[in-house]
Amino acid sequence: MPKLDFDVITLGHGSGGTLTNKLLDSGVFDVLSNDILNERHDGAFLEMNGKMAFSTDSFLVSPIFFPGGNIGELAVNGTVNDLAMCGATPKYLSLSFIIEEGLKMTEFWEILVAIKNACEKADVKVVTGDTKVVEKGKGDKVFINTSGIGNIHPKAHISEKNIKIGDKIIVSGNIATHGMAIMSVREGLEFDSTIESDTINLNHTISRLIDGFGSAIHLLTDPTRGGVATVLKEIALSSNIGIDIFQKDLPIDSQVASACELLGLDPLYVANEGLFLSFVDASIANSFVETLQKDENGTNAKIIGTVVEAHPKQVILESAIGGKRMVSMLPGEQLPRIC
Amino acid sequence: MPKLDFDVITLGHGSGGTLTNKLLDSGVFDVLSNDILNERHDGAFLEMNGKMAFSTDSFLVSPIFFPGGNIGELAVNGTVNDLAMCGATPKYLSLSFIIEEGLKMTEFWEILVAIKNACEKADVKVVTGDTKVVEKGKGDKVFINTSGIGNIHPKAHISEKNIKIGDKIIVSGNIATHGMAIMSVREGLEFDSTIESDTINLNHTISRLIDGFGSAIHLLTDPTRGGVATVLKEIALSSNIGIDIFQKDLPIDSQVASACELLGLDPLYVANEGLFLSFVDASIANSFVETLQKDENGTNAKIIGTVVEAHPKQVILESAIGGKRMVSMLPGEQLPRIC
Numbered sequence: 001m002p003k004l005d006f007d008v009i010t011l012g013h014g015s016g017g018t019l020t021n022k023l024l025d026s027g028v029f030d031v032l033s034n035d036i037l038n039e040r041h042d043g044a045f046l047e048m049n050g051k052m053a054f055s056t057d058s059f060l061v062s063p064i065f066f067p068g069g070n071i072g073e074l075a076v077n078g079t080v081n082d083l084a085m086c087g088a089t090p091k092y093l094s095l096s097f098i099i100e101e102g103l104k105m106t107e108f109w110e111i112l113v114a115i116k117n118a119c120e121k122a123d124v125k126v127v128t129g130d131t132k133v134v135e136k137g138k139g140d141k142v143f144i145n146t147s148g149i150g151n152i153h154p155k156a157h158i159s160e161k162n163i164k165i166g167d168k169i170i171v172s173g174n175i176a177t178h179g180m181a182i183m184s185v186r187e188g189l190e191f192d193s194t195i196e197s198d199t200i201n202l203n204h205t206i207s208r209l210i211d212g213f214g215s216a217i218h219l220l221t222d223p224t225r226g227g228v229a230t231v232l233k234e235i236a237l238s239s240n241i242g243i244d245i246f247q248k249d250l251p252i253d254s255q256v257a258s259a260c261e262l263l264g265l266d267p268l269y270v271a272n273e274g275l276f277l278s279f280v281d282a283s284i285a286n287s288f289v290e291t292l293q294k295d296e297n298g299t300n301a302k303i304i305g306t307v308v309e310a311h312p313k314q315v316i317l318e319s320a321i322g323g324k325r326m327v328s329m330l331p332g333e334q335l336p337r338i339c
Numbered sequence: 340m341p342k343l344d345f346d347v348i349t350l351g352h353g354s355g356g357t358l359t360n361k362l363l364d365s366g367v368f369d370v371l372s373n374d375i376l377n378e379r380h381d382g383a384f385l386e387m388n389g390k391m392a393f394s395t396d397s398f399l400v401s402p403i404f405f406p407g408g409n410i411g412e413l414a415v416n417g418t419v420n421d422l423a424m425c426g427a428t429p430k431y432l433s434l435s436f437i438i439e440e441g442l443k444m445t446e447f448w449e450i451l452v453a454i455k456n457a458c459e460k461a462d463v464k465v466v467t468g469d470t471k472v473v474e475k476g477k478g479d480k481v482f483i484n485t486s487g488i489g490n491i492h493p494k495a496h497i498s499e500k501n502i503k504i505g506d507k508i509i510v511s512g513n514i515a516t517h518g519m520a521i522m523s524v525r526e527g528l529e530f531d532s533t534i535e536s537d538t539i540n541l542n543h544t545i546s547r548l549i550d551g552f553g554s555a556i557h558l559l560t561d562p563t564r565g566g567v568a569t570v571l572k573e574i575a576l577s578s579n580i581g582i583d584i585f586q587k588d589l590p591i592d593s594q595v596a597s598a599c600e601l602l603g604l605d606p607l608y609v610a611n612e613g614l615f616l617s618f619v620d621a622s623i624a625n626s627f628v629e630t631l632q633k634d635e636n637g638t639n640a641k642i643i644g645t646v647v648e649a650h651p652k653q654v655i656l657e658s659a660i661g662g663k664r665m666v667s668m669l670p671g672e673q674l675p676r677i678c
Binding site: 012014017020039041045047048049050052053056062082085086088092094096097128129130132133137138139143147148149152160222224226234238329330331332333 | 360383389393397399435479569
């Protein structure tokens, strides 16, 4: 971090005047530097051609630093992954901070560096931004919005409308990791080793899968807030399909499972950040999983379910001992401020 | 507003589960309905070709309802105008809410309707969004981020690099109106008539000006936070030019001027929302102003200054009685939470 004559961010840094410029010139622009951002106009000038995706997300995770990451990389990966789930190659991000006065400059700096590193990993550029500051007690350290755009992969054909009876549902790895990383910190749980968030950019993995399997991939979605259960139920409802899933096939880390049990949480409802669900044509399902298992972001990938005709709009979970239960959406607020 | 079984927004409405879906299905999607948004994927699918602009802004104005508007239309107009200042025709917006638990559903609804109306006026669509909720005391009613994209007008050629010595600087109307509308409410000032915010979409006006004057318009910028003084000083610094402005030519409403005097504020530093500055070739300046004065958003337009060689990086204000002073950026935080 460069040597600065201020240690904390104050209301003045959000004024749009001298202090805002001082904050931005302190190294923010240097850290995120690229040709487009450096123009510093009211918006970024870009060139895009053809089909694209556009997505937005605001991040307000608490605490802002957690095992496995911080709010900065979460904000980059979150929007990058939303674009990837559309079958797009993420390209440009906007970055908007809402800072509570009193945030330490060292903390802001650590977040910025995480943003820079996450952008490099995902091969995206921050091209436009905004910085605002609210009074103490009117925010919580820092909230970050990222929006993003990217071109749709030419071989992608992702849409709920493409789901058909018999499709296999594949999860890319262990569930409930991000949510339990945050909860373990909040609840002060201790395990043999720390549970780390799974936050990661998935776009390169997705791109390789689309290269290989094209339109046989019917739907991609990342089960963040609300977890795997909520997103499956949403799809069952909106696509008027039935879904069967099998508990014995759900991959979960043993410490994460223990933490869920300790806190009385069902891992099916716990948020994920580096995980995605794929609905694929049954004919390629095994090959898809084998390919994914060779990918660094899919070593624990498994087929967890099937699209069925039998019970439209319902998700049925078959338990390890063969019992069946209906899966609903997350009913209330299980884990606030998880992303 | 539809009849709902909840009156206030709670943490559960940000869970991503049943309550979030209930909130979105309560009419949010109906109010903002369009083909792209209605797909409800992780992002919006669009088609864009050629040069475009991309911009973002987070809005945290307090109070959220103020004379002349509310945070909803401000959030639409703010990003629409940032795109317009790039010479772009705004087309698609993202919309992200950070709600403090306890926000009344009637307030949220009023904001949504304002967003819908502002989108219609500006001819833009909300195509993707996000809704999060923070605990009481960790936010302030509601913060809104909008990001937007649009195609660059084929005749536009907007860049600081195009500014040249002799360029005329034109303000599109009365200065300091938005800031004083907010401050009058906060300070409980009373006048013969209420000072109303100038928040409005400027994109149609800008589009007509670019149609008529093309590349003779060198730079467009909207002096929001920090006011006219700050934005002129920023341009003088980054473009290494001198700027002369003349106090007698600065248009200001008499009540706004009185309010500034009462509160000891210099209107040159007060935020505007429906105002823009144009740097244009001297040869078209008079014709540009006459055209602008016939536009509903430019009736009070005036030439207020000139780009000069004499004092690079400095903005000099000539007062009504002929004195001269250097204009700096807004030094600290004059009016927090103004947009």
